Amino acid sequence: MKKGKLLGSVGVLTAATLTLVACGKSNTKSNEGAKTASKFPIQTPVKTAKQGGTLKVAEVTNTPFTGVFNEELQMDQPSADVTSPGQESLFDTDDHYKINDKGPATLKLDRKAKTATITIKKGVKWSDGKQVTAKDVEFAYEIIANKATKSQRYATQFNIINGMSDYHEGKSKTISGIEMPDGPNGRVAILHCKELKPGMYYSGNGYIWEMAAPYHYLKNIPFSKLESSDEIRKKPLFFGPYQVKNVVRGQSVTWVPNKYYWRGKPKLDKIVYQVVSPNSASQAIKSHKFDITRVTNSQWKQVKDTKKVNFIAQIPLAYSYLAFKVGKWDAKKSKNVMNPHAKMGNKSLRQAMAYAMNTDDVYKHYTDGLSFQIPTLIPEPFGDYFDKSAKGYTYNIKKANQILDKAGFKKKGKWRTNPNGKPLTINLLAMSGNAIQQPIIQNYIQQWNKIGLNVKLVGGRLTEFNSFYDKVQNDDPKVDLFLAGWNLSTEPSQEQMYSEGTMSNYSRFVTPENTKLIQEMDSQKAFDHKYRVQKFHEWQKYMIDQAYVVPTKNDYRIDAVNSKITGYSLKPSQTNNGHQLWYKVGYAK
Known part of the structure; x- marks a missing residue:
């Protein structure tokens, strides 16, 4: 689970940090x-x-x-x-996450001109007394898009801004689509876009970055050394x-x-x-x-x-999930590439593993219902975008076995083999947490063992948070599946998490249907709310069927x-x- 940021959300993604799985013992399955x-x-x-x-x-x-x-x-x-x-977004919102004019900056969208105008208020100053400027807005985009920073925040979503792709690929030294009509020290930055998107009126939309970075303070640090600099780490x-x-x-x-x-x-x-x-x-x-x-x-x-x-x-706005590694991130092309021969590429295997998980019982047992199973990748707090009819993967060992039998995963002794008869060992990456993280993960492994799948922990143990994400983000070949989680952006577009062009698509799945549905939910037609809701529901059904990423739980945050x-x-x-x-x-x- 990452905001976990991966954190968080206001800006692009609230990306995804892992919220550590938290559980303790009780003797009842209670809510x-x-x-x-x-x-x-x-x-x-x-x-x-x-x-x-x-x-x-x-x-x-x-x-x-x-x-x-x-x-x-x-x-x-x-x-x-x-x-x-210390961290503050450029924009304040109402209780529905719609951007208003009460924050450090205002946002004006012009669909006809295809522009988003950010105006910083006079007197909004860095903690050294310098006014926040248009250049500070542009500089934040440069940090994200310059390959030398290795920012995990970059996604092809940003290419909606003219010139962003050329800058990211090193073909241009500036982002041509960011205009500063009053100059770099002015307070107005105009984003010239290929088109505007329906989510742009809301915080967390992933197309408009909602932060600024102090150019005057960081400009002399090479992009490659920015993350390790004292100006970022200490001062x-x-x-x-x-x-x-x-x-x-x-x-x-x-x-x-x-x-x-x-x-x-x-x-x-x-x-x-x-x-x-x-x-x-x-x-x-x-x-x-x-x-x-x-x-x-x-x-x-x-x-x-x-x-x-x-x-x-x-x-x-968060959830934990199980993800199956089926490809790699291609840094040169800035996109996810699926491996047609991936060990976890068989949909039946993924579905069976999802049905074998007794998630609801586990969290009732350990958290008195404060953590609870969820059916889809669009959580209920997103309102009508959440598909109330979705059933997801409820615990069903019989069904899991039937799926594996039908798909040709035959038992040879204790364990099932691949359909081609070769041995099958599945390597699970899971994060360390509190005292009951270990028994929860061991429970899932035992559940998979029950259906004849030989699942083992990567390295033989739970993995520390920072090391865990290093392995996930860098596509460690030893990892076949992993348990993680997101804190979500406040606008439900899925482009920033599961598209072909985002590093945060850690499963690395890319299919024509997924690409089509994600593009449709952010299309010009999606300014019609009913149409957008329909596409979100279609995407949820598709993702449940494909089971590349299976949601497990959400938690009350107290x-x-x-x-x-x-x-x-x-x-x-x-x-x-x-x-x-x-x-x-x-x-x-």
């Missing part, structure tokens, strides 16, 4: 936790906040954060989380409410107010993000070690009676917040880039 969480508020009680105070926030993860403090290069959720006090600039005071690499970040913040002085004197192991999270909540801590769902029963905290909850805190909210209009708008958070008077 009591989910029933409770469904009644929790989405924000803290509204009170007047006083000036001052230090806020301590737990970053619940079992691995150090990578510490890439730049949205264009950042792909892991923990880094996105700890960056959030980053932001135009959000807070600025970095200190970084303990991989462990903590201390933030203090950005005195140039355009909305005025934030409430707090200091925000400290500190990494905490998932196994220690419940104790941290009960001992009030932090002011804000994400609840590890498997530990819910341990923390639910804690006094002096407000539990804030939502079902986020935060334990010090009862003295006000201004903390998970409402879309009160968040930015998928994170809290920290300037509003403070201690109540």
Whole structure:
């Protein structure tokens, strides 16, 4: 699972970080936790906040954060989380994620002229006091599109902007489709596009990048060295409410107010993000070690009676999934290429493995229903884009065996062979997490063993988060399938995750039908909402049938917040880039 960013979402993708699978033991298959969480508020009680105070926030993860403090290069959720006090998107939204004029910049779309005009407000300044400029908008696109940065954010989706493809391929030194009518130091950037898309009115659409990067601060660093530079790792600039005071690499970040913040002085004197192991999270909540801590769902029963905290909850735009590796990323051509001889290329094998997973029982057992199986790759919070009729892959061992028998995967002793009679060993990559991650993964392996499939963990054990994504992104040949997850963009276009031209399509599947459906859901016809909904439903049915990527679960996201805190909210209009708008958070008077 990645925002996990892969994170997150505001910009392109909220990409995809893995939300670590969280589970703990209970003896019942219960939904009591989910029933409770469904009644929790989405924000803290509204009170007047006083000036001052230090806020301590737990970053619940079992691995150090990578510490890439730049949205264009950042792909892991923990880094996105700890960056959030400074990171601010160019645009604010309403509670339906529609972009409005209340943020640092405004967006004007002209379908006839095929332009998107971004105008930065006067007084929106970097934490060194410099005005955010049109060049800073353009520079963010350059970081993403220049191959030397190796940004995972680039997708052919961006080629909708004129000249983007030529820049990405090194045929041009500038992006011809980005116009700065008042010059690089002006506040207006006009994107000249091949066409406008229906999602462009909403945050997270993947066509319009919603961040800016400080050109004056980073311009002398070669693109190839940008990610490792001190300016990105230790002393980053932001135009959000807070600025970095200190970084303990991989462990903590201390933030203090950005005195140039355009909305005025934030409430707090200091925000400290500190990494905490998932196994220690419940104790941290009960001992009030932090002011804000994400609840590890498997530990819910341990923390639910804690006094002096407000539990804030939502079902986020996110999901975990099982993906089958069927190809590779071709960096030269910037596209995914399927391998016609891939071990996991047989649809029957993929479908059988999906039916053999007892996902619903597992998460009822370990999380009291706070994590729950989902049927499709478009989660229910997306409203009518979600296909309510989709059944997905519910647990059915008998059906799994029948599918394998019919497809010619015959048993030879304990294990099934390939249809050609050769032995079949399947290598699973799974991420380490909290104490009950191991038994959950072993459970799935046992389920696959029951249908005669010899499934083994890559390296014989669970893999640490950063190493896991290195193997997934670089198409490690030892990996046949993997369990991961996304935090999603707030606009449901699938171009940025599952198209031929996005690195984030980690399964590497490419089919004419998938390409056609993804293009149709973002086409000019899709300005008609009914048509767009229809295409989303068709795509979900297709993806369920093909089973290249099979959704497993979503989770209630519950935060334990010090009862003295006000201004903390998970409402879309009160968040930015998928994170809290920290300037509003403070201690109540």
